Amino acid sequence: MIEHDIIVVGAGLAGLRAAIEAKNKGADVAVLSKLHPVRSHSDQAQGGINAALGVDDGWEKHAFDTVKGSDYLADQDAVEVMCRDAPRAIIELEHWGALFSRTEEGRIAQRPFGGAGYPRTCYAADKTGHVLQHTMFEQTQKNGVKIYEEWFATSLIVEDNVCKGITALEIITGQVQALKAKAVILATGGAGQVYGRTTNSLSTTGDGLAMAYRAGVPLEDMEFVQFHPTTLFESNILVSEGARGEGGYLINTKGERFMERYAPDRMELAPRDIVTRAVETEIQEGRGFPGGYVHLDLRHLGEEKINERLPTIRELATYFAGVDPVKEPIPIQWAQHYTMGGIPTDTDGVTTVKGLYAAGECACVSVHGANRLGGNSLLDTIVFGRRAGAKAAEYVKDMTSGSFPDKALREEENRIEHMLSVKEGEKSSIIKEALGETMVKNLGVFRNKQRLETAKQDLQRLRERFENVCVHDPSRKFNTSLIEALEIGFGLDLAEVTIAGALARRESRGAHYRVDYPKRDDKKWLKHTLATRTTKGPKLSYRSVTITKWQPSERGY
Amino acid sequence: MKSQEITFRVLRFSPETDKKPHYDTFKVEVKGRMTVLDALENIKHEQDASLSFRRSCRSGICGSCAMKINDLTKLACKTRAAVEASKHGEVLVEPMSNMPLIRDLIVDMGEFWREVDRGKPWLIVDEKQAADLTKENLLTKEQLQISSKLADCIMCGACFSDCVSRVFDKNFNGPASLAKIHRFVADPRDKGGVGRIEGLVTIGLWSCTHCYFCWSQCPRDVRPVVAISALRALSFDIGDKSQGARHVAAFIDSVRSSGMLNEATLYLRTMRWNTLRDFDLILRMTVKGKAPSPFGRPIPKITEVRALYRLAHEVKQK
Numbered sequence: 001m002i003e004h005d006i007i008v009v010g011a012g013l014a015g016l017r018a019a020i021e022a023k024n025k026g027a028d029v030a031v032l033s034k035l036h037p038v039r040s041h042s043d044q045a046q047g048g049i050n051a052a053l054g055v056d057d058g059w060e061k062h063a064f065d066t067v068k069g070s071d072y073l074a075d076q077d078a079v080e081v082m083c084r085d086a087p088r089a090i091i092e093l094e095h096w097g098a099l100f101s102r103t104e105e106g107r108i109a110q111r112p113f114g115g116a117g118y119p120r121t122c123y124a125a126d127k128t129g130h131v132l133q134h135t136m137f138e139q140t141q142k143n144g145v146k147i148y149e150e151w152f153a154t155s156l157i158v159e160d161n162v163c164k165g166i167t168a169l170e171i172i173t174g175q176v177q178a179l180k181a182k183a184v185i186l187a188t189g190g191a192g193q194v195y196g197r198t199t200n201s202l203s204t205t206g207d208g209l210a211m212a213y214r215a216g217v218p219l220e221d222m223e224f225v226q227f228h229p230t231t232l233f234e235s236n237i238l239v240s241e242g243a244r245g246e247g248g249y250l251i252n253t254k255g256e257r258f259m260e261r262y263a264p265d266r267m268e269l270a271p272r273d274i275v276t277r278a279v280e281t282e283i284q285e286g287r288g289f290p291g292g293y294v295h296l297d298l299r300h301l302g303e304e305k306i307n308e309r310l311p312t313i314r315e316l317a318t319y320f321a322g323v324d325p326v327k328e329p330i331p332i333q334w335a336q337h338y339t340m341g342g343i344p345t346d347t348d349g350v351t352t353v354k355g356l357y358a359a360g361e362c363a364c365v366s367v368h369g370a371n372r373l374g375g376n377s378l379l380d381t382i383v384f385g386r387r388a389g390a391k392a393a394e395y396v397k398d399m400t401s402g403s404f405p406d407k408a409l410r411e412e413e414n415r416i417e418h419m420l421s422v423k424e425g426e427k428s429s430i431i432k433e434a435l436g437e438t439m440v441k442n443l444g445v446f447r448n449k450q451r452l453e454t455a456k457q458d459l460q461r462l463r464e465r466f467e468n469v470c471v472h473d474p475s476r477k478f479n480t481s482l483i484e485a486l487e488i489g490f491g492l493d494l495a496e497v498t499i500a501g502a503l504a505r506r507e508s509r510g511a512h513y514r515v516d517y518p519k520r521d522d523k524k525w526l527k528h529t530l531a532t533r534t535t536k537g538p539k540l541s542y543r544s545v546t547i548t549k550w551q552p553s554e555r556g557y
Numbered sequence: 558m559k560s561q562e563i564t565f566r567v568l569r570f571s572p573e574t575d576k577k578p579h580y581d582t583f584k585v586e587v588k589g590r591m592t593v594l595d596a597l598e599n600i601k602h603e604q605d606a607s608l609s610f611r612r613s614c615r616s617g618i619c620g621s622c623a624m625k626i627n628d629l630t631k632l633a634c635k636t637r638a639a640v641e642a643s644k645h646g647e648v649l650v651e652p653m654s655n656m657p658l659i660r661d662l663i664v665d666m667g668e669f670w671r672e673v674d675r676g677k678p679w680l681i682v683d684e685k686q687a688a689d690l691t692k693e694n695l696l697t698k699e700q701l702q703i704s705s706k707l708a709d710c711i712m713c714g715a716c717f718s719d720c721v722s723r724v725f726d727k728n729f730n731g732p733a734s735l736a737k738i739h740r741f742v743a744d745p746r747d748k749g750g751v752g753r754i755e756g757l758v759t760i761g762l763w764s765c766t767h768c769y770f771c772w773s774q775c776p777r778d779v780r781p782v783v784a785i786s787a788l789r790a791l792s793f794d795i796g797d798k799s800q801g802a803r804h805v806a807a808f809i810d811s812v813r814s815s816g817m818l819n820e821a822t823l824y825l826r827t828m829r830w831n832t833l834r835d836f837d838l839i840l841r842m843t844v845k846g847k848a849p850s851p852f853g854r855p856i857p858k859i860t861e862v863r864a865l866y867r868l869a870h871e872v873k874q875k
Contacts, residue, residue, distance in 0.1 A: 035619075036621075036712075038619075038620065039613050039619040039621045040619075041613070041619075043618055043619055044614050044616070044618055088690045090693075091690045091691070091693050092690050094694065095693075095694070096679075097680030099701055099704055099708050099744075101698070102696055102697060102701065105695070106697050107695060108693050127618070130709075141679055142679040202614075202615060235615075237615075237616045238616075312618075316616060316617070319617070320616070321590075427602065429602035472606035472607065473606050473607035475573050476573065477571075477659070477660060478572075478659055478663055479609075480601075480609050480610070481606045481607065
């Protein structure tokens, strides 16, 4: 049986950062990922990473912007930890070789971003995630971190509320293996693929979230799903907020900069929830272009600036939409972008299960609350990844190796054996498509009771259909159909939690907008949702929000 | 939206049931800007679920879906099916070369990564200095220009797959590995110094034949061949006397002294005593009058050639 002190599941920025920290603290740590680390979704982040580096800026301002952006649902102690640590974290990355864009004076350059009162988003052109992910991977190599690449984690093993390890499918052989560990750090990212319209990679399927949920860990605030206002029409490939940070305009069919009606002060640089609702409102009220999109106009920035600051956007728009932003406005629409909810943790990644930690998008600390600010997700990964790694290393120190229940491995083997043996049935891709459709239609930007009930019923039927899912490929080695089916199984669980949370929350806050309850209701709903798995579906409970310095007030931009 | 039926001929190999690969043909209704990856997803989900390939971001940045499309390695997500079909009549899809096949379009990239690892692919720093996290290094855009360009590499393996030299020379670490090394060499923060350059001869610095496939096939326009040339110049400057460096020295000297390439001296100076290995061939070429003469007179306008050399030298000094 494979055994390590710590197993990190997921090799994006949070996972690798956690592994580096744990390794440097002397722990025997291994990272397990269904992809090669550099293929991780962190690589796709574009616009930047926030830190109060400027002389007139300060962590308090950053924290306030974050709290206000979150529509006051973020836990303020956690926000403080993140914003205080941001400058150190950025300089550490710079010292590791990250190639940030620079000012004329040679300092790390910063650009304005949505919901931020100061230009504090550090960036590497519009490929910040790529630059950071490769830098982080270089550091794992330098530090000799063991990596199980192309291993798919299938379940989390928890006994008497103590984490014992995981089971995983070694993709190349198709064998299910037990990986015993004193501590497990989940860093598997968000669940974007639950939606049919998402900027997330095809691998961003929320595996860790669902594994934790199935192991009895509650999921927090899953109804808060970020929709990005600017993604390429139809392909939904991300067009960075950096495009607006550099001065891009949002324009409707009448040629108006319509943000004037929704956020007269901040205009295009209001937080994402507000801009997304504005874009969707324009389209629904008939001021969108046929098919359902508006324009993101960058032409006035000029070719030189576009080439220097937004080269990827130019390339992606040209290639995937057939539009050169230097000459034409980009057709954009909203798409799912980020999972604000996740596995509840404290500021050290500690969960409700002993020996289980979580960091990055799969965790809910909560620093993003009801709406994440652009540039805060990369920051979240490196700050809380490091803290989770350190805490886990401390936990496993001087600890003797526990037992791993053989039964758990046999159960997983049987489950996968069964999935492979089904001879006839529905393809998982059809179920995925149906799930994606209902989520976009009923759990998108504007929600109401009736839509949410429809989604709930749809989901029930999809669950029944999934019982009979057929992989249509009985082979063991590199069976990507099997993996897709396992991923959709996870996705159905997560969709169910999202729907339950959204139905219950009768208010509008941040990204969760109920047309039937259009106001924020702090009296009843200034609290975090916790969904626990039961045989009858998710059971909801609530936890209060930590408020330290900033009392909730009306949110205007 | 315009739509047309396109034929995809796809290499198939199952390690569990096949002794050798074969090809399957699929017809796909291709609309508008549909990519080869979209078509493969369509085949997998609607025609044959067992078709296996790697993919993730679908936007040309994660580097998962490099494969051979009509004989050249490309990212499937950045290759339009209709464009390929209009050029070639069909879309032939095969796994990358220079790496062992696992299944269908999936190859074992272990070899590629091991070659990258040979170059210490991380920033070498003064650990004490790096531990001071109070301020960043001050660096201008110009100082980071070369490294930033090279850091666009997504490690997809396309250059390695299409590398002609790698086919014959398994000691050649390949274009991506050398580009990654140059990314650090060109970074003013890197403390690797000459140590980064010294060992390059043993890992294949002179194995590249400048075929430029790594430039043309790179989906991120990284241009590894340019990095390789730059590393060679640096190696040359620190006194590299290996066979590759001697070849370059002989080339430079020959043109400077005569204005022409003297193939005999080029050969002798490059191969040195190894010339004796080919003694039999040289003898036969001499008998047939095909061996180039090591002697020759400079061309009439040799002073112009030498002026060019001086100019090049001055530019380099600057």
